[in-house]
Amino acid sequence: MTLAVGPGHYLFLSAILFTIGTVGVLTRRNAIIIFMSIEIMLNAANLAFVTFAAAIGDLAGFVMVLLVIAVAAAEAAVGLAIIVAMFRHRQTVDVGAFNVMRG
């Protein structure tokens, strides 16, 4: 193992972060923590996009990251609104308690 860093190292870091996010989604029951794990996964994807864009010389990756960040902002706003609405119904953010679709 060498300490010199190439694009592969960034991709590996991105994979590690994505895995951490996935494990977070699978192991937590607090809706807000699950949401934060999703944000980690989105950021890992962003890191991979930037790495590829810088490595092969393509602007599409940078533009994609910008769009992903905008989508993440929209997703956070709507998702947190949903959590607030569900909390109002059940007085909890335990995802195990949200087992009916009926309002």
Added chain:
Amino acid sequence: MTGVDLAFWFFGTLAVVTSVLVITNRNPVASVLFLVIAFFSLAALFVTLHSHFLAAIQVLVYAGAIMVLFLFVVMLLNLGQPQWFDVQARPLVIVAAALGAAFVGLLWKGGLLEWTPTVTGPAAGVPEDVLGSVEAIGSALYTVYYLPFIATALLLLIAMVGAVVIARRER
């Protein structure tokens, strides 16, 4: 080892450690603050990849706006303490962690670390610090990728209206 390599190892380790703390910590407020640190170190990693504009956007939108929204909801719903339901049943946690470790190990064995580009993009000859500049990204965004850009604007509008409608108190 150059300074950029050193920055990668430092901020990469910081990002991984704080991300693990986000999903293991039982206090939501601490989780949010660790996530802010993780986002800052990812912004620093963007800088090491010569994309300064995206690093600035990362700090502004993620570490700034989105995390404030998270912290606001945590405090609005009064979730500042650990909850009894926080973690799934122990067997599921062990299986998930083992699967995650296996996945990362597989990528390690598969040689992801040695990945080198085999194709070249349309802007391959451009110097690195020009490639990620505001000018380059801006001109690409307003010419080639103008339709996705407009769609994003529409998406933000819809999300804003949707969030207000969903979170509104019913009368």
